[in-house]
Amino acid sequence: MLKDITVIGVPMDLGQMRRGVDMGPSAIRYAGVVERLENLDYRVEDFGDIDIARPEKQSIENEGNLKNLKGVIEASEKLSQTVSTVISNKKFPLVLGGDHSIAIGTLAGVSKHYENLGVIWYDAHGDLNTADTSPSGNIHGMPLAVSIGIGHERLTNISDYTPKIKPENIVIIGARSLDEGERELIKEKGIKVYTMHEVDRLGMAKVMEETIEYLAHTDGVHLSLDLDGLDPHDAPGVGTPVLGGISYRESHLAMEMLAEAEIITSAEFVEVNPILDEKNKTATVAVALMGSLFGEKLL
Numbered sequence: 001m002l003k004d005i006t007v008i009g010v011p012m013d014l015g016q017m018r019r020g021v022d023m024g025p026s027a028i029r030y031a032g033v034v035e036r037l038e039n040l041d042y043r044v045e046d047f048g049d050i051d052i053a054r055p056e057k058q059s060i061e062n063e064g065n066l067k068n069l070k071g072v073i074e075a076s077e078k079l080s081q082t083v084s085t086v087i088s089n090k091k092f093p094l095v096l097g098g099d100h101s102i103a104i105g106t107l108a109g110v111s112k113h114y115e116n117l118g119v120i121w122y123d124a125h126g127d128l129n130t131a132d133t134s135p136s137g138n139i140h141g142m143p144l145a146v147s148i149g150i151g152h153e154r155l156t157n158i159s160d161y162t163p164k165i166k167p168e169n170i171v172i173i174g175a176r177s178l179d180e181g182e183r184e185l186i187k188e189k190g191i192k193v194y195t196m197h198e199v200d201r202l203g204m205a206k207v208m209e210e211t212i213e214y215l216a217h218t219d220g221v222h223l224s225l226d227l228d229g230l231d232p233h234d235a236p237g238v239g240t241p242v243l244g245g246i247s248y249r250e251s252h253l254a255m256e257m258l259a260e261a262e263i264i265t266s267a268e269f270v271e272v273n274p275i276l277d278e279k280n281k282t283a284t285v286a287v288a289l290m291g292s293l294f295g296e297k298l299l
């Protein structure tokens with residue numbers, strides 16, 4: 001892994017309807033992300049936050065079933081450029097959310113630099129909706145579909161190219177809430193999914209071994225970790241919690257195995273909402289997992 005990390009905050013809450021997730025980056029910084037990584041001998045630079053339009057200032061014109069479309073497009077373009085510059089400067093981009101719609105911009109910025117980018121989508125949800133299949137109109141339920149080129153053209157075409165990733169380069173881990181249209185898309189595209197059923201049945205060690213093997217042909221792997229992939233007992237500060245999730249322990253093991261495999265080339269931690277949290281527990285969990293992802297060991 002690169003020895004230089006650039007932390008990028010994205011105080012984004014336009015991709016869903018619960019306020020407070022825009023404070024995610026602050027909560028994660030407060031939980032000590034920079035210090036944690038510096039202690040592992042990384043040089044860490046904090047870029048600060050991407051500027052996000054406030055909902056009241058921008059036109060809340062919803063286009064069809066796409067809430068805050070304009071604000072999400074603007075933020076995605078900015079984030080894409082910032083992430084791309086960080087990679088050009090040979091630094092590891094570590095993106096702090098913000099709701100999961102930010103993955104549209106992150107992946108737009110990352111994927112330009114790879115021929116064959118892999119993505120690990122650690123999440124209770126598939127985030128594979130489009131305006132036509134979404135039950136909510138919330139764009140945070142759509143970024144993975146957008147990244148494979150499915151969805152509103154202004155979203156799929158962020159940074160003027162599409163698609164960002166190939167369906168066969170995706171592994172979803174922790175799924176337990178999928179909408180009908182998402183299930184169809186998964187089948188149609190043959191996307192690899194480890195639902196909680198497989199996590200329980202195989203165990204996290206096997207899931208990660210298989211995931212690492214499955215992505216062996218890629219030339220970079222982005223980790224998109226939605227804190228709601230974890231069980232709400234361990235990560236309560238999220239806007240769309242779903243019971244029966246991945247445990248804190250399993251998540252540490254997953255991160256440790258990724259660190260050992262040395263395959264992760266960019267990462268984002270999203271959906272931390274301190275307003276819904278218990279004493280910043282979820283941001284603290286996020287930082288602990290980052291520690292393991294970047295090679296922290298007990299002995």
Ligand SMILES: NC(=[NH2+])NCCC[C@H](N)C(=O)O
Nearest residue numbers: 100125129136138140141240
């Ligand atoms: N990134 C997330 N937390 N996504 C939740 C999506 C929930 C639901 N599937 C929707 O489309 O609205």
Ligand SMILES: [Mn+2]
Nearest residue numbers: 124125226228
């Ligand atoms: Mn989710």
Ligand SMILES: [Mn+2]
Nearest residue numbers: 100123127226
């Ligand atoms: Mn998500």
